[in-house]
């Protein structure tokens with residue numbers, strides 16, 4: 001093969017994209033990333049900026065701590081997506097929705113069609129809207145044509161958990177002071193969801209080459 005015909009193909013990765021204010025959803029993102037990376041594919045962890053009426057004028061391009069901010073290129077080039085948000089009045093948090101509302105150019109090109117995706121959330125109360133938040137995050141992903149994966153009951157932690165964990169996606173009960181750590185069952189569910197997403201993303205990205 002001549003030097004001119006060899007092209008360097010960027011290795012596939014799964015984007016773990018979340019917003020977190022107090023750190024619980026960020027902890028979940030790390031556990032999902034562990035599950036993804038256990039399958040041999042890179043997990044790229046990215047967050048979105050908080051919003052305010054002047055956010056675009058005041059936010060630094062790179063946050064002082066934590067994951068870098070996601071770009072549209074991260075979404076465009078990922079082989080799969082794990083999307084996470086704290087529950088806000090039974091819905092996803094505004095900063096994540098704000099980011100998603102800037103993805104019309106990707107929607108027009110169909111960039112995310114047929115890519116696998118999962119969703120995860122953290123709440124302060126057990127019946128405070130985990131499932132509704134998870135489904136609220138699924139809706140824009142379905143508009144983008146993504147293929148949603150949940151947590152099958154073959155993950156037995158779904159049956160033993162007394163806090164978070166749903167078949168719609170991993171969840172966490174953070175408590176009213178946002179100080180409860182991820183339980184062992186919640187961690188298992190995050191890890192297995194990441195593993196499932198990584199496995200499917202790897203298979204689909206190698207099949208499309």
Ligand SMILES: Cc1cc2nc3c(=O)[nH]c(=O)nc-3n(C[C@H](O)[C@H](O)[C@H](O)COP(=O)(O)O)c2cc1C
Pocket residue numbers: 019020021022023024025026085086087088089090091122123124125126127128129174175178
């Ligand atoms: C504006 C606002 C609305 C919230 N709405 C809910 C809610 O509907 N149900 C709930 O259980 N917790 C609610 N919470 C609590 C957060 O979901 C919870 O503290 C979550 O664990 C925070 O995740 P984080 O640590 O990733 O920021 C709300 C918090 C805020 C600031």
